[in-house]
Amino acid sequence: xxxxxxxxxxxxxxxxxxxxxxxxxxxxxxxxxxxxxxxxxxxxxxxxxxxxxxxxxxxxxxxxxxxxxxxxxxxxxxxxxxxxxxxxxxxxxxxxxxxxxxxxxxxxxxxxxxxxxxxxxxxxxxxxxxxxxxxxxxxxxxxxxxxxxxxxxxxxxxxxxxxxxxxxxxxxxxxxxxxxxxxxxxxxxxxxxxxxxxxxxxxxxxxxxxxxxxxxxxxxxxxxxxxxxxxxxxxxxxxxxxxxxxxxxxxxxxxxxxxxxxxxxxxxxxxxxxxxxxxxxxxxxxxxxxxxxxxxxxxxxxxxxxxxxxxxxxxxxxxxxxxxxxxxxxxxxxxxxxxxxxxxxxxxxxxxxxxxxxxxxxxxxxxxxxxxxxxxxxxxxxxxxxxxxxxxxxxx
Numbered sequence: 273x274x275x276x277x278x279x280x281x282x283x284x285x286x287x288x289x290x291x292x293x294x295x296x297x298x299x300x301x302x303x304x305x306x307x308x309x310x311x312x313x314x315x316x317x318x319x320x321x322x323x324x325x326x327x328x329x330x331x332x333x334x335x336x337x338x339x340x341x342x343x344x345x346x347x348x349x350x351x352x353x354x355x356x357x358x359x360x361x362x363x364x365x366x367x368x369x370x371x372x373x374x375x376x377x378x379x380x381x382x383x384x385x386x387x388x389x390x391x392x393x394x395x396x397x398x399x400x401x402x403x404x405x406x407x408x409x410x411x412x413x414x415x416x417x418x419x420x421x422x423x424x425x426x427x428x429x430x431x432x433x434x435x436x437x438x439x440x441x442x443x444x445x446x447x448x449x450x451x452x453x454x455x456x457x458x459x460x461x462x463x464x465x466x467x468x469x470x471x472x473x474x475x476x477x478x479x480x481x482x483x484x485x486x487x488x489x490x491x492x493x494x495x496x497x498x499x500x501x502x503x504x505x506x507x508x509x510x511x512x513x514x515x516x517x518x519x520x521x522x523x524x525x526x527x528x529x530x531x532x533x534x535x536x537x538x539x540x541x542x543x544x545x546x547x548x549x550x551x552x553x554x555x556x557x558x559x560x561x562x563x564x565x566x567x568x569x570x571x572x573x574x575x576x577x578x579x580x581x582x583x584x585x586x587x588x589x590x591x592x593x594x595x596x597x598x599x600x601x602x603x604x605x606x607x608x609x610x611x612x613x614x615x616x617x618x619x620x621x622x623x624x625x626x627x628x629x630x631x632x633x634x635x636x637x638x639x640x641x642x643x644x645x646x647x648x649x650x651x652x653x654x655x656x657x658x659x660x661x662x663x664x665x666x667x668x
Contacts, residue, residue, distance in 0.1 A: 274362040275454040276648040277307035281369035283656030286527055290659040308370045308385055311363055315388055319395050323359050324348040328409045334602035335610040337591045348405045356403025358412045360396035361419035364389045368426035386430055393423050414456045417445035422457040425464050441475055448482045450489035450499050451509055452520040454649050459486040463528050470535035488541035490521050495542040504567040508630040511642045515627040518558050519653035525555040526657045559657055567632045575621035582615035583638040584625055585645035592617040610638055624650045
């Protein structure tokens with residue numbers, strides 16, 4: 273949830289005018305504030321952050337709407353004795369990024385978010401440790417160093433205080449990667465920091481090189497290309513909501529292409545150089561694939577385009593409306609609403625599902641969760657790219 277808010281806030285910052293022109297800026301702000309209001313409540317006590325409500329094992333044993341769930345509402349939290357650096361740092365990043373979004377419209381709220389972001393970052397780096405209370409559903413495989421770099425980068429972007437740039441250059445760990453996702457944020461931080469490098473902070477040169485490394489790993493024309501491309505041209509990192517890696521890469525390429533264009537820079541991949549337009553073209557091609565320009569001629573966004581998915585792996589979409597007081601038999605819920613091969617009762621309009629496999633194959637079935645499950649962060653990463661493409665399309 274925090275990564276969703278951070279990336280949605282980044283889209284609101286980077287593509288403010290485009291979202292405004294599309295009439296979506298207030299919707300984006302509202303979605304961000306829905307998340308940050310919750311984070312403020314969850315972090316109301318110093319060095320304590322409530323990170324989850326519910327029992328994911330029991331929840332997965334029942335296929336019904338949230339309004340009818342009677343499963344345990346177990347509360348999980350991190351504190352000084354049970355640290356969770358990844359969660360605290362990502363929530364700090366979300367608060368810091370959102371503080372920039374609201375700076376011009378709600379200054380007191382912006383200050384409140386920024387102050388909380390600073391406290392959460394201090395908590396994250398002082399009490400280090402990986403929290404695995406959410407496993408086996410959302411386990412951190414990459415460790416917490418990327419979140420610390422990510423949070424400090426957003427705090428520097430929000431404050432420009434030397435203390436954060438000192439942490440970034442002297443304490444933080446960084447690495448060249450080929451992926452940007454909720455569990456691995458190095459590339460996002462590196463691209464953000466490249467902007468400051470282009471603006472004259474030459475001690476950040478290594479981050480620019482690593483940002484280039486991310487691009488070189490993903491661009492098919494690069495001699496250092498290493499990410500699998502499906503026969504139809506879609507990035508495929510792994511099964512299970514693979515579209516998150518598609519929208520994540522498209523978003524970073526879009527933002528980086530803007531930085532390169534503004535500062536008249538290029539990306540070097542061995543003996544090849546790539547311009548801003550090359551990155552934007554690849555980002556567009558990835559989004560076009562998801563929206564229907566693919567071997568199956570099929571959209572992977574619910575309710576949009578040609579032959580869109582009809583069986584998104586989503587309880588609220590697949591279960592018909594009923595009284596909140598109705599008692600649901602969990603053992604029969606899968607028989608009633610999960611197993612039937614028929615369209616969902618409710619359309620989850622705009623949701624991007626997991627997408628096809630590495631060979632462009634796709635099964636529109638609720639039970640094929642790796643292909644049909646949507647995620648909030650897949651969509652949050654798509655917002656900025658689509659906003660820019662919409663403006664570009666309108667101008668052309």
